C-alpha cells in the first residue's frame with residue numbers, strides 16, 4: 001500500500017468541540033488518513049462512528065489503521081449521501097458530524113491523481129476514482145462562458161476569459177503542464193504559482209465541492225440530536241463562506257417584520273465559535289499544510 005503521510009489538522013480542537021458522548025452516534029464525513037476517526041473511536045463505548053470517504057484508497061488504508069473494532073463502519077461514498085446511507089442502516093439521528101474538507105496529503109502527493117500543478121501528469125483531479133467527469137473533460141469540452149465562470153467563481157481568477165481563450169486555441173489539452181504553460185503565459189506577473197487559482201477552480205468543479213457541502217450541512221441540522229455538534233474544518237475562503245453563512249442563517253431567529261409580540265426562538269443552531277479557530281503556532285511549524293485551515297463549530301439547539 002502506498003505510503004500514507006497525512007497529518008491530521010486541528011486534531012485536539014476538533015475532538016474537543018465534538019464533545020463526544022461515549023454512547024453517541026458520530027459521523028466523520030471525511031475519513032482520509034483516519035486521524036480524526038481513530039480519536040473518535042478511542043472515546044466510544046457503546047457508541048458508533050460512521051466514516052465516509054469517496055476515495056477507495058482512504059477506505060482501504062483506514063481498514064488497516066483502525067483494525068477490528070466493532071465501534072465503526074466505513075462507507076465508501078460521497079458525504080452528500082450521509083442521510084441516505086445512514087437510513088439504510090436504520091440510523092436517523094446523530095450526535096456529531098465532523099468535516100475536514102479538501103484533500104488528503106496522499107491525494108496531493110500521488111502525482112497521477114492530477115491535483116498538483118508542479119508535476120506533469122494527466123488532468124484528472126477526481127477524488128472518487130469511479131466518477132467519469134475529469135478536469136480534462138472540463139477544459140476540453142465546456143463552452144467558453146461556462147469555463148470562464150468556473151475559473152472566475154471557484155478560483156477568483158481575474159484573467160479567466162484570457163485563460164479560456166488560450167485553452168480553446170490549444171485544445172485538446174492532455175496534461176497538467178499543457179494547462180500550466182497557458183497560465184504561465186497569462187499570469188506571468190503573479191508572485192505565487194500562475195496556475196494556483198485555475199487548479200483550485202477545476203478541482204472544485206470536478207468534485208462539485210461546494211454543492212455537496214451545502215447539502216450535507218442541511219441534512220446534518222435535521223439529523224443532529226439536541227446538543228449534537230457540527231464541526232467543520234475548511235481550507236479555502238469559498239468553503240468557509242458557505243459554512244459561516246449557513247451557521248448564521250440557522251442560528252438567527254426569523255421574526256416576521258412588524259410582529260409586536262415576543263416569539264419563541266426557533267433557530268436550530270447555536271454557533272460556538274464566534275471567530276474561526278486557527279492552528280496554533282506549533283501546528284503551523286510542524287505541518288505547513290495546516291496554514292489555511294479554519295475550524296467552525298455549531299451546536300444543535302433543543303427546540
Ligand SMILES: C[S@@+](CC[C@H](N)C(=O)[O-])C[C@H]1O[C@@H](n2cnc3c(N)ncnc32)[C@H](O)[C@@H]1O
Nearest residue numbers: 008030032033034035036053054078079100103
Ligand atoms: C483532509 S482529508 C481528511 C483527513 C482526516 N480528517 C484525517 O485526519 O486523516 C479529506 C478526505 O475527505 C475526502 N472527501 C472530501 N470530500 C468528500 C466528499 N464530498 N465525500 C466523501 N469524502 C470526501 C477526501 O477523499 C479525503 O480523503
